[in-house]
Amino acid sequence: MANLGWQALFTIGLASIALGVIVLAWPGETLRVVGVLFGAFLLVSGVFQLAAAFGAHVPGHLRALHFITGALCVLLGLVCFRGTLESILLLALWIGFGWLLRGIMMTAAAASASDMPARGWQLFLGVTTLLAGMVLIVLPFGSIAALTLVTGIMAIVLGVVELFHAIQLRVEAGRLTRGSAPRQRRSLFHAHPHPQH
DSSP, rough: OHHHHHHHHHHHHHHHHHHHHHHOHHHHHHHHHHHHHHHHHHHHHHHHHHHHHTTTTHHHHHHHHHHHHHHHHHHHHHHHHHHHHHHHHHHHHHHHHHHHHHHHHHHHHHHHTTTTTTTTHHHHHHHHHHHHHHHHHHHHHHHHHHHHHHHHHHHHHHHHHHHHHHHHHHHHHHHHHHHOOOOOOOOOOSSOOOOOO
């Protein structure tokens, strides 16, 4: 089990480093691929939402909501396929609005609950997420490029950490294997003579 563990960590670490290098070496192409994948995600999720709108188990008031969100996702997905700029802009706005809403919810929750554990950190994280969302919405292209750069660096750092953990686990697995050397099988008949003999 330990052998499989360190091999999996080692593989994940190498893959993470390779991904980080690719993102840093070709940021434009990476954004293009991410934009296309984002468009495909919107298109597929929109189709599923539209299919859910016509399901028999969906109540009437939710059917309209499923239909509207599905149609909107399909429309945005098709816009993503028009060009790289459109897909990057939509991706930045998508992330920006997600961070903005999350930041507002986290800040409101931390401000209203005085007995929340690590309340100060929650408040700080909420305000930071809110501000990051606003920056992404106001400056989508510059922000998404900076986000790509940070993602590439973080992938390399995480990959190096995973490799370090894999090597540590490999050393520990080797130590455990040496420590639990196979014992000799005890004979059914004892080596020492019977007391009566």
